[in-house]
Amino acid sequence: xxxxxxxxxxxxxxxxxxxxxxxxxxxxxxxxxxxxxxxxxxxxxxxxxxxxxxxxxxxxxxxxxxxxxxxxxxxxxxxxxxxxxxxxxxxxxxxxxxxxxxxxxxxxxxxxxxxxxxxxxxxxxxxxxxxxxxxxxxxxxxxxxxxxxxxxxxxxxxxxxxxxxxxxxxxxxxxxxxxxxxxxxxxxxxxxxxxxxxxxxxxxxxxxxxxxxxxxxxxxxxxxxxxxxxxxxxxxxxxxxxxxxxxxxxxxxxxxxxxxxxxxxxxxxxxxxxxxxxxxxxxxxxxxxxxxxxxxxxxxxxxxxxxxxxxxxxxxxxxxxxxxxxxxxxxxxxxxxxxxxxxxxxxxxxxxxxxxxxxxxxxxxxxxxxxxxxx
RNA sequence: GUGGAAUUAGCUCAGUUGGUUAGAGCGCCAGUUUGUGGCAUUGGAGGUCGUGGGUUCGAUUCCCAUAUUCCACC
Numbered sequence: 460x461x462x463x464x465x466x467x468x469x470x471x472x473x474x475x476x477x478x479x480x481x482x483x484x485x486x487x488x489x490x491x492x493x494x495x496x497x498x499x500x501x502x503x504x505x506x507x508x509x510x511x512x513x514x515x516x517x518x519x520x521x522x523x524x525x526x527x528x529x530x531x532x533x534x535x536x537x538x539x540x541x542x543x544x545x546x547x548x549x550x551x552x553x554x555x556x557x558x559x560x561x562x563x564x565x566x567x568x569x570x571x572x573x574x575x576x577x578x579x580x581x582x583x584x585x586x587x588x589x590x591x592x593x594x595x596x597x598x599x600x601x602x603x604x605x606x607x608x609x610x611x612x613x614x615x616x617x618x619x620x621x622x623x624x625x626x627x628x629x630x631x632x633x634x635x636x637x638x639x640x641x642x643x644x645x646x647x648x649x650x651x652x653x654x655x656x657x658x659x660x661x662x663x664x665x666x667x668x669x670x671x672x673x674x675x676x677x678x679x680x681x682x683x684x685x686x687x688x689x690x691x692x693x694x695x696x697x698x699x700x701x702x703x704x705x706x707x708x709x710x711x712x713x714x715x716x717x718x719x720x721x722x723x724x725x726x727x728x729x730x731x732x733x734x735x736x737x738x739x740x741x742x743x744x745x746x747x748x749x750x751x752x753x754x755x756x757x758x759x760x761x762x763x764x765x766x767x768x769x770x771x772x773x774x775x776x777x778x779x780x781x782x783x784x785x786x787x788x789x790x791x792x793x794x795x796x797x798x799x800x801x802x803x804x805x806x807x808x809x810x811x812x813x814x815x816x817x818x819x820x821x822x823x824x825x826x827x828x829x830x831x832x833x834x
Numbered sequence: 835g836u837g838g839a840a841u842u843a844g845c846u847c848a849g850u851u852g853g854u855u856a857g858a859g860c861g862c863c864a865g866u867u868u869g870u871g872g873c874a875u876u877g878g879a880g881g882u883c884g885u886g887g888g889u890u891c892g893a894u895u896c897c898c899a900u901a902u903u904c905c906a907c908c
Contacts, residue, residue: 560869796872
């Protein structure tokens, strides 16, 4: 048994639903799971200070290899003393490998066995990202958890492509493991692919979990496929995932996706959704999603969510926030971001409590009844 | 008082050498957003083209009158 810098300890499995609660122990603190991780792409959760993240209840914060590599450059972050010191966040940090960004926001990209050749979105310059390069950058950034360089298979994908893609992701993982120079300080998670094909997901799960790693990500989901496909893939994967390792469903997502995925054994999530929709004037509440910039809130002086205890809801009205958003004021973006992050954090906290009390399925049913939609 | 210019969507303006349902930007209204290029994006509503006459098959466009605003001159 390897002595990993990040460990998962299972605490309880809900007898009603099978959902699990646990703890993620990292060099920068212990995080209760299931948990939602705010995304701080460029070494900041847009508009939110570390102090505010603590108050929101955020555990792990994400940052991004691709963006920090392009700007300011990982060497500068390293010289600053690493990401924790650079951004002044003393909690756990997870960095994504940059794979997803290379696939999703590069105009011209070319994938081969070596890696991905692409053009920078900042200045158009040409770069090559490989498993070795991604790990080297992540070593320099110094996050607690680093992710393997994978190919996020687009959806829909032909089965033959999905198979070739997942097998390449496995070979890339081998190179990531070989390159990883700080395995005593940073936990490397492998990523399972396989698109929406049950047998390919099983194959990928077997290949990836064969590596002795401290945790596993599930990638290539929530990329446009129907919700039922995502859930059925999680059901397929569950028996193949080690019980004593954390499971991270990458890029998810909406309240509904989070709950349904926790019921299927997922521990960790990240998503830009709460901050992105917040910046564009949408908020999450227990009564459903609301577009706060709509006219119906112009004279509504209640908080965004009357059952929410966040900084935003304790102090500001829907009418005020609508005004700020309509006026393009930065404070409005901050308030909706704070609220939405708090909402998902709180949702995971409440769900965790329900798991301990063996009523997670009831919790989900009640939530959906009130929330009004499946996601 | 004289001469000139302007008047088209809520706002600022295009445009029509006279010809089906008159455009843009912003604003307004409503959506979207899933391992983040913050202030994006998609769609929608909204105008009897200042008013009243005239010419014409047909006028927002040409002519006359008139109102309002601005400029110049006296």
